[in-house]
Amino acid sequence: MIMYFIRTGSILFLCLFTYVLSAQNKPSIRWEPGLSFTKKVNSRWAYNISIMGRQRFTNYGEGEKNFKTDRWEIKGFGTYTLFGSKKISLGYMYRGYDPFEPETGYEHRITQQFAFLAKYGGLRLANKFRIEQRIRSFDYLTRLRYAVSTDFPLNGESLDEGEFYLIAGNELVYAFNAVGDELENRLSFGVGKLFKKGQKFQFQVVSRNSDLISNARDHILQFESVYYFSW
Amino acid sequence: MARFQLISILLFAFLLTFNFSVLAQNEGEKIEREVSIKKEEFPEKALKLASPILKKAKKTKYYKEISEAGDYFEFKSHYKGEKISVKFNDKGELIDIEIIRVLSDFPDNIQKAITQYFKENYEKYRLTRIQIQYNREQEYEDGELEIDDDDEYIEEFLEMDLEDLIIKYEIEAEVKTKDNDTGFFEFLFNDKGELEMKRIIISRADDNVLY
Numbered sequence: 001m002i003m004y005f006i007r008t009g010s011i012l013f014l015c016l017f018t019y020v021l022s023a024q025n026k027p028s029i030r031w032e033p034g035l036s037f038t039k040k041v042n043s044r045w046a047y048n049i050s051i052m053g054r055q056r057f058t059n060y061g062e063g064e065k066n067f068k069t070d071r072w073e074i075k076g077f078g079t080y081t082l083f084g085s086k087k088i089s090l091g092y093m094y095r096g097y098d099p100f101e102p103e104t105g106y107e108h109r110i111t112q113q114f115a116f117l118a119k120y121g122g123l124r125l126a127n128k129f130r131i132e133q134r135i136r137s138f139d140y141l142t143r144l145r146y147a148v149s150t151d152f153p154l155n156g157e158s159l160d161e162g163e164f165y166l167i168a169g170n171e172l173v174y175a176f177n178a179v180g181d182e183l184e185n186r187l188s189f190g191v192g193k194l195f196k197k198g199q200k201f202q203f204q205v206v207s208r209n210s211d212l213i214s215n216a217r218d219h220i221l222q223f224e225s226v227y228y229f230s231w
Numbered sequence: 232m233a234r235f236q237l238i239s240i241l242l243f244a245f246l247l248t249f250n251f252s253v254l255a256q257n258e259g260e261k262i263e264r265e266v267s268i269k270k271e272e273f274p275e276k277a278l279k280l281a282s283p284i285l286k287k288a289k290k291t292k293y294y295k296e297i298s299e300a301g302d303y304f305e306f307k308s309h310y311k312g313e314k315i316s317v318k319f320n321d322k323g324e325l326i327d328i329e330i331i332r333v334l335s336d337f338p339d340n341i342q343k344a345i346t347q348y349f350k351e352n353y354e355k356y357r358l359t360r361i362q363i364q365y366n367r368e369q370e371y372e373d374g375e376l377e378i379d380d381d382d383e384y385i386e387e388f389l390e391m392d393l394e395d396l397i398i399k400y401e402i403e404a405e406v407k408t409k410d411n412d413t414g415f416f417e418f419l420f421n422d423k424g425e426l427e428m429k430r431i432i433i434s435r436a437d438d439n440v441l442y
Contacts, residue, residue, distance in 0.1 A: 038438040043412045048442050077442055083355050083407050087441065115441055119359070126440035149440050156265035156294055159435050163266075167439065192439065202439050230436040 026063030027207075027219040030070075031055045038230040048077040050226075060218050071097050077111070089113040097137070105137040122157035125150050126169075140177055147171035151192070165192050167204060184210040190224070198230045264297040265305075273304055276323030280381050283389055284310055284317065316362075325381045328388055329362040329401060337363070341400065344424025353406040359415070360403035365396045398422045403432060 034052035041047065053072040058065055073095035079087050090112060097105035115128040130145040149169025153159040171186040190204020208220040270278070273293050278285065285291060288308035296303040296318075303326065305318045314331040334342055349356040367384040370377055379387065379395070387395045400420040407413045415432040 036438055036442060038436065038442075043414050048438060050442060075442070079441065081413060083405065083413055084357060085405070087437075089441070091442075113441075117437060117440070124435065124437075124440070126437070128441070151440060155267045158265050160264040160266070169440075198436065200436070200439070226439070228436070228438050230438050 025061050025217075025219065026058065027221040028060040028066075029057040030220060030222045031057070032222060032224045034224070034226040036226055036228045038228070040230070044081050046079045046081070048075075048079065050075045052226075060220065068098070069100055071095055072099055073107075077113075079113075085117040085119075087113075087115045087117070089115070107137070108135045109133065122159075123150055123152040128171075139179075141175050142177065143173055143175045145171060145173045147186075149188070159194050161194055161196050163194055165194070166190070167192060167202065181213065182210065183212040184208060185212060188224075200228045202226050202228065265294050266297070268293050268295045268304075273306065274319060274321070274323030277304060277319040277325070280319075280323070280325060280385055281306070281317055283385070284308070284315070287311065288315070325367070325384055327367075328365040330365075332361050332363050334358060334361055337400065341420070341422075341424045345400065345402065345420055348418075348420070348424070348426055349404070349406070354409050354411075355407040357405045358402055359405060362401040364399040364401050364419075366399060368395045368397055399427070400424070 032052055032054045034050055036048065036050040038046055038048040051072075051074050054070050056066055056068050056070045073093055075091060075093040077089045077091040079089040081087050091110070093107070093109040093111070095107040095109065097107070110133045112131045113128060115126060117127075118125045126147075126149050128145070128147040128149075130143070130147075132143040132145065134141040134143060147169055148171075149167060151165050151167040153163050153165045155163050159165055167188070167190045169188050171188075173184040173186065175182045175184070186206050186208045188204050188206040190202055192200050192202035194200045203223070203225045206220075206222040206224060208218075208222060210218045210220070270291075270293055272295070285306070285308070288306075288310045291306055291308040294305045294307070296305055302321045303318055304321065304323075305316055307314070307316045309315075310330075316329045318326040318329075320326055334345065337345070349358075365388050368379045368387070383395075386392075399422065402418045402420070403415065404418060405413065405415050415434055417428075417430050417432055418426060419428040421427050
């Protein structure tokens with residue numbers, strides 16, 4: 001089962017890269033580094049806070065260089081665990097746009113989330129539903145998101161210290177406001193390592209195809225690297 | 232500027248509130264480290280002993296389990312249409328044999344005793360993994376403790392000589408206590424359906440799939 005996922009994931013990843021390199025319109029290349037801290041208070045409650053930034057390298061289309069830090073953000077979530085590995089969360093995010101540019105912007109985001117996790121041996125499947133209210137300096141937007149992801153250790157059924165794991169997922173994001181709507185698909189594939197109990201690093205590549213319901217297509221290839229602390 | 236100061240204060244407060252102390256390990260935690268190994272790394276004595284099972288087994292995977300109690304070796308296979316795991320110590324001596332089952336496979340009195348245990352002790356429960364465990368017979372004869380050797384033990388298992396094997400039931404379950412706590416535990420019941428051991432299962436952190 002795990003080898004099947006590794007093979008399928010690798011093939012998909014190679015296909016994606018081949019497609020990207022040969023595509024007429026080149027994707028925008030970005031990198032998002034981040035830190036995440038999660039405190040499990042008891043068997044029911046957990047809190048998370050994370051800080052992320054985004055570095056843009058190129059624009060979509062001709063692939064011209066556009067080297068700038070286009071945002072930074074701080075997020076907080078409170079999560080309550082229900083019986084049956086179901087979790088409900090409420091989150092708030094503050095995002096600053098173009099922090100080093102003459103004109104900056106901001107966003108306040110409120111998130112409601114319902115997630116349920118299932119385990120099949122070493123493989124874990126997570127389903128995540130989100131509703132977001134995005135209050136931005138220039139407009140307001142509501143988003144509905146559904147994500148499915150799976151991660152599994154590469155050695156045995158349990159993820160032990162010093163071991164690597166793979167993660168893959170897909171997310172659909174539908175955004176709308178009074179002006180219009182937009183559908184985006186985010187396909188991701190990554191690898192992580194548990195350094196020691198409560199500390200892991202994850203690197204993944206996300207292929208974002210946006211504006212799927214209009215002709216104004218956009219493609220972003222985003223590299224994400226996050227160091228997770230949990231205790 | 233005021234905005235950055237506010238965020239810095241919030242972050243500092245968060246880090247102070249949630250100090251980085253490592254969680255003390257509770258008594259009865261299931262702490263094991265399992266690594267995949269090649270067949271060649273498995274104790275030769277164990278492979279020889281288990282050869283009647285291995286000959287008929289499919290999709291066999293070999294593991295080394297590192298725990299506080301010592302190192303163990305385990306193979307997991309599909310044997311006669313069932314998922315089997317056979318565990319040995321580092322000397323290649325047989326520890327136990329487990330087969331994945333469903334509760335309805337067990338005798339009525341065992342099903343009833345196990346169900347009653349969960350109903351009496353928990354508000355809610357969900358059985359996530361059920362295994363029958365075949366252990367080596369140990370009995371007193373003429374005042375002396377007689378323990379089956381490895382060959383007798385495996386032979387009794389192959390012949391399904393249930394009178395000469397000690398049966399136990401290993402169950403992993405998610406439970407909700409009457410105090411509204413939830414968690415995953417491993418329970419071991421004896422051949423009468425009485426609880427012998429209970430230990431908490433530490434689940435993998437889900438921060439990377441949740442946030």
